[in-house]
Amino acid sequence: FVTVIQVHIALGFVATCFRALCCKGPPPPRPEYDVVCIGLTGSGKTSLLSRLCSENTDNVVPTTGFSIKAVPFQNAILNVKELGGADNIKKYWSRYYQGSQGVIFVLDSASSEEDLEIARNELHSALQHPQLCTLPFLILANHQDKPAARSVQEVRV
Numbered sequence: 001f002v003t004v005i006q007v008h009i010a011l012g013f014v015a016t017c018f019r020a021l022c023c024k025g026p027p028p029p030r031p032e033y034d035v036v037c038i039g040l041t042g043s044g045k046t047s048l049l050s051r052l053c054s055e056n057t058d059n060v061v062p063t064t065g066f067s068i069k070a071v072p073f074q075n076a077i078l079n080v081k082e083l084g085g086a087d088n089i090k091k092y093w094s095r096y097y098q099g100s101q102g103v104i105f106v107l108d109s110a111s112s113e114e115d116l117e118i119a120r121n122e123l124h125s126a127l128q129h130p131q132l133c134t135l136p137f138l139i140l141a142n143h144q145d146k147p148a149a150r151s152v153q154e155v156r157v
Contacts, residue, residue: 032077034099038126039106040119041085044142048106049080065089066096080104090122097131104138109155110146116155 037045041062050057052071063084071078081100083093103126107119123139126132141155 030072030076032079033101035078035080035102035104036097036100036132037080037082037104037106038093038122039085039142040108040111040115040122042111043085043106043108043119044140045082045085045104045106048104048140048142049082062086093126094129094131097129100132100135102136102138103132104140106140106142107155108143109141109150109152110143110148116150 037049039045046060046063046067047057049069049071050060053069063082064086066081066083069080069082071080081096083089083096105123105126107123108115111119127137141150141152143149
């Protein structure tokens with residue numbers, strides 16, 4: 001017996017192959033994933049996203065509120081909601097978590113011990129948030145090119 005799902009998958013595969021062979025019709029849509037990007041001000045969230053989108057990073061300014069960027073990859077698109085890291089904005093982060101399918105947490109590995117501790121606390125808070133606790137997290141130790149940068153082992157949480 002062939003189930004409806006198997007038929008649908010088989011037809012999708014055949015259609016994809018046919019398009020590839022004949023070069024006709026639109027390419028199959030890439031899956032899209034909604035991701036939230038958080039971290040303290042100056043950690044490099046905007047620069048990271050700008051580089052991933054091949055944009056100029058010369059005049060990057062801190063994000064006030066939030067911004068959304070579609071980051072294209074060959075097999076998928078990440079819709080990244082970048083949230084500003086200033087103290088007056090961090091308290092609203094949780095309002096933007098709904099619908100997220102992953103989290104990018106950016107920290108400045110060259111920051112002061114005090115700022116690293118604040119970042120650690122924010123990360124732990126995010127890891128325990130009900131809307132994020134089951135999601136995949138990417139923790140990026142940014143600014144590794146700076147002389148004061150700590151290694152990944154030194155900034156482990």
